Amino acid sequence: MPKAKVLQNCIDLVRAPYRGLPERYAGRRAVGYLCSYAPLELLHAAGLTPVRVVQSSAPVTRADAHLPSFCCALARATTERMLSGELGFLHGVLFAHSCDTMQCLADVWPMANGQLRVHTFSAPTVLDTAASRAYCIEELRRLARAIESDYGVSIGTSALQRSIQLYNVQRRLLAGLYSEPQQFSAYDRWALAMAGTLMPLEEHVAALEALLGAGSAPAGRAKGPRLYLVGAVLDDPGVLQLIAELDGDVVGDDLCTGSRYFDTLVDEDSEPYAALAERMLRRAACPCKHSAQPERRSRLLRALQTHGVQGVIFVLPKFCEPHAFDYVPLSQAVEELGLGQLLIETDLTVPREALRTRLQAFIEMLQQQGGTARRPVGAVATERAG
Amino acid sequence: MGTRYRKLKTAAELQRLMQAHYLEAQHLRLGRPVAWVTSGAPVEILRAMGILAVYPENYGALCGARHQAVALCRQAEAQGYSPDLCSYARTNLGTMLGGGEAPLGVLPRPNLLIACNNICGTVTKWYEAVAEHYSVPLFVLDAPFVHEQVEPHALDYVQQQLRELIRFVETTTRRRMRWERLQEVVDLSNETVNLWSEIRALCRARPSPLNVPDLFVNMAPIVVLRGTKRAVRFYRHLRDEVAQRVKDGVGAVSEERHRLLWDNIAMWHRLYRFYNTFAQHGACFVVDTYTGAWSQAVPGGDVLGGLAYAYATVLLNQSLQRRAEDMIRLVSEYNVDGFVMHNNRSCKPYSLGQFAIKRRVTEQSGVPGLVIEADMCDTRSFAPEAVNTRIQAFLEMLAAG
Numbered sequence: 001m002p003k004a005k006v007l008q009n010c011i012d013l014v015r016a017p018y019r020g021l022p023e024r025y026a027g028r029r030a031v032g033y034l035c036s037y038a039p040l041e042l043l044h045a046a047g048l049t050p051v052r053v054v055q056s057s058a059p060v061t062r063a064d065a066h067l068p069s070f071c072c073a074l075a076r077a078t079t080e081r082m083l084s085g086e087l088g089f090l091h092g093v094l095f096a097h098s099c100d101t102m103q104c105l106a107d108v109w110p111m112a113n114g115q116l117r118v119h120t121f122s123a124p125t126v127l128d129t130a131a132s133r134a135y136c137i138e139e140l141r142r143l144a145r146a147i148e149s150d151y152g153v154s155i156g157t158s159a160l161q162r163s164i165q166l167y168n169v170q171r172r173l174l175a176g177l178y179s180e181p182q183q184f185s186a187y188d189r190w191a192l193a194m195a196g197t198l199m200p201l202e203e204h205v206a207a208l209e210a211l212l213g214a215g216s217a218p219a220g221r222a223k224g225p226r227l228y229l230v231g232a233v234l235d236d237p238g239v240l241q242l243i244a245e246l247d248g249d250v251v252g253d254d255l256c257t258g259s260r261y262f263d264t265l266v267d268e269d270s271e272p273y274a275a276l277a278e279r280m281l282r283r284a285a286c287p288c289k290h291s292a293q294p295e296r297r298s299r300l301l302r303a304l305q306t307h308g309v310q311g312v313i314f315v316l317p318k319f320c321e322p323h324a325f326d327y328v329p330l331s332q333a334v335e336e337l338g339l340g341q342l343l344i345e346t347d348l349t350v351p352r353e354a355l356r357t358r359l360q361a362f363i364e365m366l367q368q369q370g371g372t373a374r375r376p377v378g379a380v381a382t383e384r385a386g
Numbered sequence: 387m388g389t390r391y392r393k394l395k396t397a398a399e400l401q402r403l404m405q406a407h408y409l410e411a412q413h414l415r416l417g418r419p420v421a422w423v424t425s426g427a428p429v430e431i432l433r434a435m436g437i438l439a440v441y442p443e444n445y446g447a448l449c450g451a452r453h454q455a456v457a458l459c460r461q462a463e464a465q466g467y468s469p470d471l472c473s474y475a476r477t478n479l480g481t482m483l484g485g486g487e488a489p490l491g492v493l494p495r496p497n498l499l500i501a502c503n504n505i506c507g508t509v510t511k512w513y514e515a516v517a518e519h520y521s522v523p524l525f526v527l528d529a530p531f532v533h534e535q536v537e538p539h540a541l542d543y544v545q546q547q548l549r550e551l552i553r554f555v556e557t558t559t560r561r562r563m564r565w566e567r568l569q570e571v572v573d574l575s576n577e578t579v580n581l582w583s584e585i586r587a588l589c590r591a592r593p594s595p596l597n598v599p600d601l602f603v604n605m606a607p608i609v610v611l612r613g614t615k616r617a618v619r620f621y622r623h624l625r626d627e628v629a630q631r632v633k634d635g636v637g638a639v640s641e642e643r644h645r646l647l648w649d650n651i652a653m654w655h656r657l658y659r660f661y662n663t664f665a666q667h668g669a670c671f672v673v674d675t676y677t678g679a680w681s682q683a684v685p686g687g688d689v690l691g692g693l694a695y696a697y698a699t700v701l702l703n704q705s706l707q708r709r710a711e712d713m714i715r716l717v718s719e720y721n722v723d724g725f726v727m728h729n730n731r732s733c734k735p736y737s738l739g740q741f742a743i744k745r746r747v748t749e750q751s752g753v754p755g756l757v758i759e760a761d762m763c764d765t766r767s768f769a770p771e772a773v774n775t776r777i778q779a780f781l782e783m784l785a786a787g
Contacts, residue, residue: 066741068759070470070731075738100507103531104738107706111742122530122540125503125510131546132528138539139530290510290526294518321734324468325511329518331466 006207007188010195017054017198022089025049029091034078036261037096037123039276042144044201045163046153052197053078053087055235060348066112072319073348074233075101082109092117098288099322119146127281128291136277160272166201173208174262182221186250187240194257222249225366226308229253230330231315232323239315239344242356246363251307254300260284287322297333304337311340311366318347340366391658392638394600396624403620404606411440411494419497419559422516425609426505426700427527428693430575431551433613434568435561440493441610446474450654450763458484459764473732473763475512482519496522498558504529504703506735525554529697532704545694569689575613576683581621582608583681588628589672590720593637595628598671599661600638602652608680643668644784647716649675650728650736651762667781673720675713706739710746717751724784729759731767756780
């Protein structure tokens with residue numbers, strides 16, 4: 001298949017994630033998940049097919065009877081999808097504990113839909129104590145037993161090792177993809193990563209291998225300022241499309257649907273459950289998690305310096321508490337580096353024209369200023385989206 | 387119509403007790419380190435180690451009741467904190483960052499911080515911000531959420547962290563754990579909790595001797611002074627007074643006609659005014675889910691195992707299904723005719739699942755419910771007229787039977 005076609009297939013899939021899925025997944029048992037802390041290797045090793053449940057831009061109506069308005073768009077829009085029957089092809093949904101909202105959703109869904117089979121995984125919140133590791137291993141084992149009994153399967157050690165290896169291949173390929181901004185635009189990278197959460201792992205790995213193979217013609221890199229995105233799940237590529245139109249060069253991200261998904265490999269030589277737990281504790285953390293050391297900030301600062309970033313764009317979902325809390329110290333750290341920054345608060349819909357104006361002003365400001373030199377504190381473009 | 391609030395005789399004692407607590411924290415520390423702790427943290431450990439515990443959440447409620455929370459929230463918002471964050475957190479961060487006017491002075495500067503996420507994930511992030519601001523060590527106690535039943539490995543995890551917590555306090559304060567003292571504090575804590583449960587249970591009487599604002603006001607010592615002799619003494623007096631009311635047939639609301647159940651944290655900013663609207667129609671909130679969160683005793687046996695169990699299984703750390711069951715039980719035990727849910731913008735774990743709980747409680751108990759959107763401290767997200775209209779309609783429906 002030509003490379004352009006492979007890419008286009010992924011983009012089409014991301015645009016209409018669940019269209020035709022029952023037929024496409026004939027003979028497979030798909031299990032939904034929402035959070036990147038869901039241990040996909042366990043589902044895969046059980047012969048199930050993990051499919052990420054993503055937001056949609058469809059109006060939310062039914063979900064309003066189940067969730068209040070001060071709840072994040074991810075929760076409301078995915079609940080709308082579930083209530084609309086669009087996810088009827090799923091054999092179950094796995095909720096990994098991250099934030100208070102996901103925790104509630106794990107209970108709201110089966111209460112709203114008695115047919116739905118829900119699995120929960122209470123991932124640890126504290127990442128850097130000896131107790132967390134032992135707990136995480138036991139919780140993974142409990143989940144594995146629950147999956148085995150609910151689906152009448154067994155998760156053998158060698159199957160689990162194979163799944164771990166294959167997910168590692170996917171992570172390496174995604175990391176490779178993200179390190180090739182000459183070949184793939186930020187939008188393409190996003191679409192390819194997202195597609196990987198929606199299609200069977202084997203197909204995704206094959207697609208990435210085809211795309212990353214030798215002989216690719218560089219698509220040409222954006223010439224504008226080097227930007228870095230920080231946020232939660234980025235389901236709507238609108239921001240990326242606008243940045244591309246304005247010739248901004250996204251050199252990296254700290255997103256749940258970006259680098260946080262593929263950061264850190266699972267050790268293939270260790271006992272599988274211990275290895276899975278270890279990655280969960282060591283991967284680039286979601287702001288829901290806690291470590292005695294503010295790991296997320298140092299990781300961000302390192303990335304900003306490595307990539308010579310000029311501007312940071314925080315894309316934060318309205319009503320997301322963990323991100324809203326982390327925004328303050330991260331924004332201060334960016335300010336201290338003397339970099340430009342912009343805060344975009346997203347909700348069910350993002351007014352595109354207003355967003356374009358703000359992004360344009362931001363990118364122009366970075367262009368005028370040039371370089372990554374330290375500037376006086378207070379001259380930073382920080383503004384909360386209306 | 388009886389609208390007058392029937393004041394408790396113990397009110398003056400309560401006021402003295404709480405003022406003394408804040409005064410002690412500010413001026414009578416006697417060399418004791420100060421810990422800021424969350425409402426669901428195992429304070430018994432700190433007391434046994436001679437640490438003075440203060441509660442920013444309680445202080446947030448106090449600021450809300452005194453109508454000073456909004457100004458403090460604005461200070462936090464000016465520093466970049468979103469107005470969608472918990473208003474207790476914003477109030478506390480506002481006092482910390484803004485340095486403006488605050489009730490009873492401000493909380494004393496902490497030497498260490500203890501947050502337990504058994505009530506929400508918010509406290510984890512909130513306390514991270516406090517730790518950073520004061521450059522003081524923070525211990526986060528991770529209590530895994532209980533969707534079905536509490537798992538043995540989760541209890542082990544919490545218990546192991548309690549040991550780590552003790553080492554953490556020992557290292558940061560150079561104070562030793564006195565194990566005999568810990569058992570004494572746990573016993574005092576249980577005595578307090580049992581008295582509180584007894585007081586709440588007395589409200590099964592008809593008419594109910596207390597209305598929910600009484601419970602909200604009188605819960606302060608169970609939160610901040612649990613495990614002290616002072617708290618036990620106070621609750622004995624309160625229990626006696628409430629028992630006397632029951633004996634004399636004295637109700638909190640004169641001519642009690644409707645018995646209601648309250649769900650979620652109080653609206654601190656209109657504590658009496660709000661509930662008086664109901665009292666005017668003979669509606670009394672005889673029970674609630676919030677103040678019941680402090681009515682679970684520490685089980686006997688190994689003391690750390692008991693503490694781990696008690697703190698891992700607080701109601702807000704359990705599923706919506708379990709919370710619905712709890713409300714259904716309260717409806718029957720307290721002969722409740724209806725329930726009101728405060729859909730509290732500040733508290734996501736308490737509020738996001740309320741619609742699901744409401745449907746289940748009404749289905750299974752047959753009593754109607756009303757959901758009101760507001761905030762525990764931030765009056766900016768409260769529309770009194772719209773809420774009043776809905777309350778009137780609800781009361782008319784109750785009156786029509």
